[in-house]
Amino acid sequence: MPKPTMKDVAREAGVALGTVSKVVNGIPVGEEYRVRVEEAIERLNYRINSYAKGLRSSRTYLIAVMVPNLISPFFAKLVNCINRSLAARKYRMLLFATDYDNEQEQEYVYLAEQQKVDGIICLSYNPNLIIPAGVPLVSIDRYFSTNVPCVSSDNYGGGRLAAEKLVENGCRNLAFLRIGSKLVNEPNKRKDGFVSACEALGVPYTLKIIDDGTPYSAFEDFLREHLHDGKLDFDGIFCVTDSLAHQILGTLRDMELRVPEEVQVIGFDGVRCFGDMELYCSTIVQPIEDIAATCVDMVTEKDLDKAPSLVCLPVTYAQGGTTKG
Amino acid sequence: MPKPTMKDVAREAGVALGTVSKVVNGIPVGEEYRVRVEEAIERLNYRINSYAKGLRSSRTYLIAVMVPNLISPFFAKLVNCINRSLAARKYRMLLFATDYDNEQEQEYVYLAEQQKVDGIICLSYNPNLIIPAGVPLVSIDRYFSTNVPCVSSDNYGGGRLAAEKLVENGCRNLAFLRIGSKLVNEPNKRKDGFVSACEALGVPYTLKIIDDGTPYSAFEDFLREHLHDGKLDFDGIFCVTDSLAHQILGTLRDMELRVPEEVQVIGFDGVRCFGDMELYCSTIVQPIEDIAATCVDMVTEKDLDKAPSLVCLPVTYAQGGTTKG
DNA sequence: TTGTATGCGTTATCAT
DNA sequence: ATGATAACGCATACAA
Numbered sequence: 001m002p003k004p005t006m007k008d009v010a011r012e013a014g015v016a017l018g019t020v021s022k023v024v025n026g027i028p029v030g031e032e033y034r035v036r037v038e039e040a041i042e043r044l045n046y047r048i049n050s051y052a053k054g055l056r057s058s059r060t061y062l063i064a065v066m067v068p069n070l071i072s073p074f075f076a077k078l079v080n081c082i083n084r085s086l087a088a089r090k091y092r093m094l095l096f097a098t099d100y101d102n103e104q105e106q107e108y109v110y111l112a113e114q115q116k117v118d119g120i121i122c123l124s125y126n127p128n129l130i131i132p133a134g135v136p137l138v139s140i141d142r143y144f145s146t147n148v149p150c151v152s153s154d155n156y157g158g159g160r161l162a163a164e165k166l167v168e169n170g171c172r173n174l175a176f177l178r179i180g181s182k183l184v185n186e187p188n189k190r191k192d193g194f195v196s197a198c199e200a201l202g203v204p205y206t207l208k209i210i211d212d213g214t215p216y217s218a219f220e221d222f223l224r225e226h227l228h229d230g231k232l233d234f235d236g237i238f239c240v241t242d243s244l245a246h247q248i249l250g251t252l253r254d255m256e257l258r259v260p261e262e263v264q265v266i267g268f269d270g271v272r273c274f275g276d277m278e279l280y281c282s283t284i285v286q287p288i289e290d291i292a293a294t295c296v297d298m299v300t301e302k303d304l305d306k307a308p309s310l311v312c313l314p315v316t317y318a319q320g321g322t323t324k325g
Numbered sequence: 326m327p328k329p330t331m332k333d334v335a336r337e338a339g340v341a342l343g344t345v346s347k348v349v350n351g352i353p354v355g356e357e358y359r360v361r362v363e364e365a366i367e368r369l370n371y372r373i374n375s376y377a378k379g380l381r382s383s384r385t386y387l388i389a390v391m392v393p394n395l396i397s398p399f400f401a402k403l404v405n406c407i408n409r410s411l412a413a414r415k416y417r418m419l420l421f422a423t424d425y426d427n428e429q430e431q432e433y434v435y436l437a438e439q440q441k442v443d444g445i446i447c448l449s450y451n452p453n454l455i456i457p458a459g460v461p462l463v464s465i466d467r468y469f470s471t472n473v474p475c476v477s478s479d480n481y482g483g484g485r486l487a488a489e490k491l492v493e494n495g496c497r498n499l500a501f502l503r504i505g506s507k508l509v510n511e512p513n514k515r516k517d518g519f520v521s522a523c524e525a526l527g528v529p530y531t532l533k534i535i536d537d538g539t540p541y542s543a544f545e546d547f548l549r550e551h552l553h554d555g556k557l558d559f560d561g562i563f564c565v566t567d568s569l570a571h572q573i574l575g576t577l578r579d580m581e582l583r584v585p586e587e588v589q590v591i592g593f594d595g596v597r598c599f600g601d602m603e604l605y606c607s608t609i610v611q612p613i614e615d616i617a618a619t620c621v622d623m624v625t626e627k628d629l630d631k632a633p634s635l636v637c638l639p640v641t642y643a644q645g646g647t648t649k650g
Numbered sequence: 651t652t653g654t655a656t657g658c659g660t661t662a663t664c665a666t
Numbered sequence: 667a668t669g670a671t672a673a674c675g676c677a678t679a680c681a682a
Contacts, residue, residue, distance in 0.1 A: 051376050096412075247602075
């Protein structure tokens with residue numbers, strides 16, 4: 001038994017095809033007709049065919065979401081929140097994990113286009129990503145151009161906040177640690193904010209920025225160079241991500257430096273153990289829910305053109321045990 | 326400028342519509358024609374409309390994936406792996422997060438059906454889930470019935486392995502800790518395997534199983550009851566998940582019990598910090614990649630009927646610092 | 651081997 | 667307000 005179509009429902013209900021369509025789409029129709037159609041739908045267990053619908057109308061209620069992966073808890077939670085926001089608006093989500101592969105990302109954008117998605121939410125660091133006209137696209141964390149809205153957290157402010165918190169907690173000599181691709185400029189804003197606050201506060205600081213390919217041991221070497229008689233030159237370290245902070249904490253432990261007594265550490269992201277338990281470290285928390293909600297708002301909005309080209313969401317500080325306060 | 330259709334390509338290339346369709350679908354066609362069509366496609370930047378295609382043909386290359394959420398690192402990694410396996414076969418993924426809501430799960434199954442997905446991979450603990458005929462569905466971790474293939478890890482074997490490893494490492498008095506819904510029977514297999522191994526090895530054991538609503542402190546109370554003069558009755562604890570093990574480790578630390586010297590702890594899942602760093606604890610590792618690959622294999626296979634109704638994948642033990650070996 | 655014509659299930663535009 | 671009918675873009679059986 002092939003799946004019933006509107007035609008079958010119409011025959012079953014003894015009404016015309018168009019009437020069924022109206023009932024299905026909530027368009028007003030005679031009370032008696034409506035009931036008959038609804039009963040017929042129930043009896044036949046009819047379900048609308050979204051392909052036929054998508055072909056005819058332009059709305060598909062499908063949004064493509066592109067992220068590097070779901071292994072990283074930050075991305076995972078982001079996608080989780082986006083999924084919820086989307087579901088609340090009756091949108092479905094087509095998910096693409098790009099694994100940071102530029103070619104794949106481009107491929108997926110085209111795929112999304114041919115899937116006739118109503119929009120794309122993408123977190124990509126591909127500098128050359130070609131964005132097809134006609135499909136609303138919202139970018140997370142990466143600014144492409146004025147006509148591609150970007151939503152991100154206030155990385156600059158977060159960097160400032162990190163420095164301020166460290167100083168507030170008594171630190172007098174700071175370090176900023178970062179690893180990652182040179183192409184990605186958002187993390188650099190964290191650095192810029194950090195530097196700006198250090199200078200405003202008149203606190204000395206050191207930057208250690210290593211490239212993506214560089215092994216982690218570069219940081220160990222760096223820290224060891226700054227270790228004299230069991231005492232570290234720095235009493236406050238700001239790491240560009242919680243993940244890095246977590247690694248650094250391990251290294252500090254190996255060096256027998258007590259945290260937060262001798263060195264205080266702040267990360268960035270606000271990632272939690274098992275997704276919802278304790279923080280890994282004191283950190284600057286990204287407002288993931290807000291980012292997700294904002295993206296969904298924008299991408300499902302009719303007029304993406306008149307959307308702001310950059311939305312910067314406020315971050316907050318959270319004490320996670322690796323700072324004094 | 327509306328998007329070009331096959332008709333436009335045909336006109337541009339000076340061939341018939343059918344010829345374009347053949348070229349697009351890789352059906353042999355005269356060399357000269359093929360080239361002309363491909364050039365026209367390139368010129369017009371034509372992309373096939375998957376809704377029209379989906380309407381016409383029955384394959385949509387869309388698979389629906391349903392999981393409770395992506396916050397839990399286990400689910401996140403699972404979805405990540407499924408996404409990869411799917412992509413490798415040119416399938417797209419429609420993602421639904423159910424938040425353990427039975428009603429939503431049912432709703433999503435219907436949605437998937439109307440989206441004409443080629444199959445559904447679902448991780449649901451809904452005992453009454455109605456599975457529509459006609460859409461291949463593969464279940465993860467939950468056995469529905471013989472005609473719904475289920476793939477899961479060897480929970481029973483994992484339970485055995487945990488007990489064996491603890492005993493192998495010198496434990497003489499074990500405990501099994503579990504929290505969760507009574508409805509979910511897979512974790513009970515972990516318990517059953519654990520019990521079976523304990524009895525085979527002649528090692529005394531205690532079970533502490535609490536209900537989903539119960540606060541975590543029930544475990545703290547339990548442990549404190551078994552603490553005499555700073556010494557715990559148990560020297561080996563098997564926790565039903567890594568997440569629980571993680572919490573228990575915190576409690577043991579508060580009780581000033583040294584791990585693994587005084588008490589050894591084994592979790593279940595094999596979850597890692599930040600998705601890819603160190604383990605949280607010694608653990609029984611679920612073969613997530615294999616589970617994902619198996620699901621994708623089965624759900625994309627033509628004849629799901631002749632698939633085995635239960636595939637049980639082997640787990641492994643991994644030392645994560647909370648056991649002696 | 652290439653072209654033509656029909657229909658997939660729906661929506662929307664018409665008359666009625 | 668309801669019913670008939672023409673697209674939507676593509677695949678395919680059939681004719682050339």
